[in-house]
Amino acid sequence: MSSTSPRERLVRVLQKKSIDRPPVICTGGMMNAAIVDVMETTGHTLPAGHGDAGLMAEIATDVHRATGFENIGIPFCMTVEAEVLGSEINFGSLECEPKIEREPFPSVRQVEFRDISGMLKSGRIGTVVEAANNLSRRHPDQPVIGSLTGPISTAAAIVDPVTFLKELRKDPEGAHRVLSYVSDLLVAFAQELVDNGATLIAIGDPTATGEILGPRIFGDFAVPYLNRVIDAVHGMGAPVIVHICGKLQAVKGSIPLIRGDAISTDALVNLKLLKEEFPQLVTMGNVSTFLLEMGEADKVARQTGQLVRDGVDIIAPACGLSTSSRLENIQAMTGVVKS
Numbered sequence: 001m002s003s004t005s006p007r008e009r010l011v012r013v014l015q016k017k018s019i020d021r022p023p024v025i026c027t028g029g030m031m032n033a034a035i036v037d038v039m040e041t042t043g044h045t046l047p048a049g050h051g052d053a054g055l056m057a058e059i060a061t062d063v064h065r066a067t068g069f070e071n072i073g074i075p076f077c078m079t080v081e082a083e084v085l086g087s088e089i090n091f092g093s094l095e096c097e098p099k100i101e102r103e104p105f106p107s108v109r110q111v112e113f114r115d116i117s118g119m120l121k122s123g124r125i126g127t128v129v130e131a132a133n134n135l136s137r138r139h140p141d142q143p144v145i146g147s148l149t150g151p152i153s154t155a156a157a158i159v160d161p162v163t164f165l166k167e168l169r170k171d172p173e174g175a176h177r178v179l180s181y182v183s184d185l186l187v188a189f190a191q192e193l194v195d196n197g198a199t200l201i202a203i204g205d206p207t208a209t210g211e212i213l214g215p216r217i218f219g220d221f222a223v224p225y226l227n228r229v230i231d232a233v234h235g236m237g238a239p240v241i242v243h244i245c246g247k248l249q250a251v252k253g254s255i256p257l258i259r260g261d262a263i264s265t266d267a268l269v270n271l272k273l274l275k276e277e278f279p280q281l282v283t284m285g286n287v288s289t290f291l292l293e294m295g296e297a298d299k300v301a302r303q304t305g306q307l308v309r310d311g312v313d314i315i316a317p318a319c320g321l322s323t324s325s326r327l328e329n330i331q332a333m334t335g336v337v338k339s
Contacts, residue, residue, distance in 0.1 A: 007140070009023050009070070010023045010071065010143045014200070022312060022314055022315050024069060024070055024315040024334045024337040025071040026067070026316055027202035027241060027316070028060070028072075028074045028075060028145055029074075029078060029147025030243060031264075031320050032077065033321050033325075034060075034076045034323070035067075035322075035323050035324070036094060036323050037326065038059075038063055038066045042058075045059075045094055046076060046093075047092050049076065050124065056074055056075065057074075057135050060073065060076075061138070066331075068330070068334030071145050072135050072139055072144050072145065073202070074132060074135070075124070075147065078157075079098045079100060079149075080124045080128060080149070081148070081182070081189065082100055083123045084122055085182065086112070087101070087158050088100070088102040088104075100157050103159055103161070104158060107167065108155075108171055108175050109171065111159060113181050116184050120189070125189055129192045130196075132146055132193050132198045135197070137197065143200060144197055146193035146194070146201050147204065148189060148203050148229070149186075149204060150206075150207075150208055150222075150226060151183045151186065151208075151222075151226065151228075152208035152221065153205045153206055154186065156207045158178075165213075172220075183228050183229055187229055187232040187233070190229065200239045201239075201241075202240070203243070206243075208222035208244065209244065209251075210247065210249065210251035213251075214250065215253070223254050227257075230259045239262075241262045242260035243264035243265070243284075245266050252277075256281065262284045263282070263283060264285050265285045266285070266286060267290075269286060271307065271310060271312045272310035272311065272312070275311060283312050285314075286318035287304055287333055288318055289322065289325070291303060291329070292317060292322075293321070293322040297328050300329045300332045304336040308337060
């Protein structure tokens with residue numbers, strides 16, 4: 001049995017140092033692993049856990065123990081930042097994650113720029129930060145991952161998303177102001193998480209895809225603001241994982257420009273080929289979430305084993321898990337990596 005702790009293994013791979021085997025993780029946030037199978041067994045449930053730091057920490061611990069993921073990830077949704085910035089949130093149910101009910105601003109020109117330090121004391125930011133502090137003290141050998149919603153996705157969660165995407169082209173000056181504003185909030189939130197024990201920061205930016213933005217807008221808007229947050233987190237002494245959804249083909253040339261310590265991708269991406277083309281990348285992924293929800297455990301194990309043989313650096317689900325994903329399938333995934 002390896003004497004390497006899960007925290008040390010994950011940090012080492014992000015530093016491009018040698019390890020005994022890949023870590024197997026699920027970051028939280030966009031890639032939330034609080035599935036119904038776990039919550040119904042423990043009695044620690046959502047949506048109550050979204051707003052209660054103690055319960056959030058209990059659910060995160062339950063997920064870690066039941067699934068075999070070698071990390072603890074919080075929060076369990078992508079609405080924390082949007083709520084603080086003024087969006088109305090539907091907190092969902094046991095089976096359904098929170099969603100944006102209404103964006104407060106119809107256009108980038110109408111966004112109200114409020115004091116960042118004041119916003120850190122509102123909404124659920126304090127809840128997530130308190131949970132991170134709790135978890136880091138209780139589980140010093142486990143990497144605690146604080147998950148953020150990326151700049152493009154956060155902006156599209158406070159401005160009508162159809163309008164916002166149009167304004168990236170029609171009003172780039174206004175869009176830049178909004179993206180700068182939300183990036184400042186993300187940096188401040190990350191600082192609170194790192195100061196309270198988060199080992200690393202994960203950024204999920206599902207609106208920032210080649211299919212949605214196209215290569216020019218991705219390069220002009222997604223990359224610079226992701227890097228702004230990443231550089232700030234690096235300045236705090238913490239590594240960063242970035243998840244990019246979609247096929248990547250249209251924006252593949254920009255991927256090495258993202259200064260994260262690992263790139264996580266969707267199941268549509270061949271990570272072996274991506275690594276061959278860009279050997280400097282630390283790759284993460286990308287077990288099919290459809291397979292984890294609907295497939296059989298032996299098929300999950302085979303796909304996971306192939307990713308390990310392909311040299312993927314960190315094994316993880318390809319995207320956000322359905323809350324109805326089968327626990328036995330997740331355990332098959334984590335078990336293969338550990339064996």
